Amino acid sequence: MKILIVEDEFIVANDLRLMLQKAGYTVVGIASGVVQARKLIESKQPDWILIDIILKGDLTGIDLARELMTQRLPFLFISANANQDILEAAKTTNPYGFLVKPFREKDLLVMLDIAFFRHELEARQQQPAILQDTGMVGRSKAFSNVLDHISKVAPSNTSVLITGESGTGKERVAAAIHRASSRSHQPMVTVNCAALPLSLVESELFGYERGAFTGANQQRIGKFEQANGGTVFLDEIGELPLEAQVKLLRVLQQREVERLGGQAIIPIDVRIITATNRNLEKEVAEGRFRLDLYYRLNVFPIDVPPLRERKEDIELLAYYFLEKFGKTVNKISTTVLRQMKEYPWPGNIRELEHLIERQVLLAEGSEITSIDLRSQPDITPVASSEVIKTMEEMEKEHIIRALRASHGKVSGAGGAAAALGIAAQTLFAKMKKFGIQQTYQ
Numbered sequence: 001m002k003i004l005i006v007e008d009e010f011i012v013a014n015d016l017r018l019m020l021q022k023a024g025y026t027v028v029g030i031a032s033g034v035v036q037a038r039k040l041i042e043s044k045q046p047d048w049i050l051i052d053i054i055l056k057g058d059l060t061g062i063d064l065a066r067e068l069m070t071q072r073l074p075f076l077f078i079s080a081n082a083n084q085d086i087l088e089a090a091k092t093t094n095p096y097g098f099l100v101k102p103f104r105e106k107d108l109l110v111m112l113d114i115a116f117f118r119h120e121l122e123a124r125q126q127q128p129a130i131l132q133d134t135g136m137v138g139r140s141k142a143f144s145n146v147l148d149h150i151s152k153v154a155p156s157n158t159s160v161l162i163t164g165e166s167g168t169g170k171e172r173v174a175a176a177i178h179r180a181s182s183r184s185h186q187p188m189v190t191v192n193c194a195a196l197p198l199s200l201v202e203s204e205l206f207g208y209e210r211g212a213f214t215g216a217n218q219q220r221i222g223k224f225e226q227a228n229g230g231t232v233f234l235d236e237i238g239e240l241p242l243e244a245q246v247k248l249l250r251v252l253q254q255r256e257v258e259r260l261g262g263q264a265i266i267p268i269d270v271r272i273i274t275a276t277n278r279n280l281e282k283e284v285a286e287g288r289f290r291l292d293l294y295y296r297l298n299v300f301p302i303d304v305p306p307l308r309e310r311k312e313d314i315e316l317l318a319y320y321f322l323e324k325f326g327k328t329v330n331k332i333s334t335t336v337l338r339q340m341k342e343y344p345w346p347g348n349i350r351e352l353e354h355l356i357e358r359q360v361l362l363a364e365g366s367e368i369t370s371i372d373l374r375s376q377p378d379i380t381p382v383a384s385s386e387v388i389k390t391m392e393e394m395e396k397e398h399i400i401r402a403l404r405a406s407h408g409k410v411s412g413a414g415g416a417a418a419a420l421g422i423a424a425q426t427l428f429a430k431m432k433k434f435g436i437q438q439t440y441q
Helices: 009-023 035-044 061-071 084-091 105-128 141-153 170-179 197-207 243-254 280-287 291-297 311-325 334-342 346-363 391-405 415-418 423-435
Strands: 002-006 024-031 050-053 076-077 097-098 160-163 188-192 229-236 272-276 300-301
Touching: 002 009, 002 035, 009 105, 024 035, 024 084, 035 061, 050 061, 061 084, 076 084, 076 311, 097 105, 097 188, 141 170, 141 300, 160 229, 170 188, 170 272, 170 300, 197 243, 243 291, 272 423, 280 291, 311 334, 311 346, 391 415, 391 423, 415 423
Parallel strands: 002 024, 002 050, 050 076, 076 097, 160 272, 160 300, 188 229, 229 272
Antiparallel strands: none
16 A cells, blocks of 8 residues: 655645555655646656645645545545634545544554545546455555456457466456446356366357267357357466367458357357466467467456555455454454465465364354465575576476375365365366376375
8 A cells, every 4th residue: 555645744744654654555655835836746646645635835735635535535634733714624625534643653553544434435436336245355556557448448349368476366357347338137157178178178168059979969049159248258268278279260251150069050149358477478479379369358457466566456455355254253363364465375265265164163263363475485585597487387287286185176265276276177287288197186
């Protein structure tokens, strides 16, 4: 959380800075007047602003607050002035709170907590109802950018490519786009491309007629026909084999399908949303993904940030999952919350969700007072002579370690997929890609 202080009394400003930094906030600057504040707002892009009402110069904190209202930047007032007219004027700018000088550290932190809660509540109420109750929780700027993109693209029929690490919530973004679109009353059909063998691509996506092949005892409607009028979500599109990419490209270009063993050309009206944790530009450069298909899919990209870049959202998400799993457990200790904010979350939101579910079962009483987090990654600088492994090499080794720890079990409780925080189908696909055999007993 980045905070700008606008205060012309140096001692007060410095006290505020120290209190905020001690509490884990980032102070991006201290401005003594409105002109300097404007420059810092533009260059530092703070999330919140603390403003003294009475400032030296021609402009007051109220003047700055009126400007912030148009920019939709949240702010709070600090003041030692109890003049009723000034306070009434300040209230017209709808601040998220007033901090009266002199104040204690506890007063500041309580006021901030209340302000953040109000802002989050208002932000969620202002979202289209279709975005609520999706598990998409947050107040960080990175999260707000994702919501803005969803709101802009949802009403159109534009193809969307959602990128981001595993566990960041790409499927929730896809669902939110569908629910906020004019197609929301029609089905959204999800296809996990990582779990789709090449031999079944055509039959799964396009369907087949009775007798099309051995075992085809009845007609089957494919995924695109099932979603007709609605949305097809192709998850993990980067895992789709090249041969299947050709078939998909043809459907996107012609907007029609033909069932296996059939003669009829069936027109389809679907919106395409895709997601991947791969760098598709790199995949294109290395010949593993078709450039023409990439251009077809990447019309409107949305990048979902990892949880380590959304530290402000960790507490909100933790309590969201606590409400989901908690029942009698309804509180998380300050120590645990601090540990969570310091942890890098390699498994992102999915890892946090699984952690809360596990800790609820282990908690004694109504509060989570301890957590079992993995060790922090080693970030010791690498010597220039040391060989640096590629991400794929590291990923392969990590999967092998998880398989050994789970004695070769992939899915279900105690399986490697759960330990890694990914779907079992995804792990099977990665094992196939890296040539890993399921023999780690």
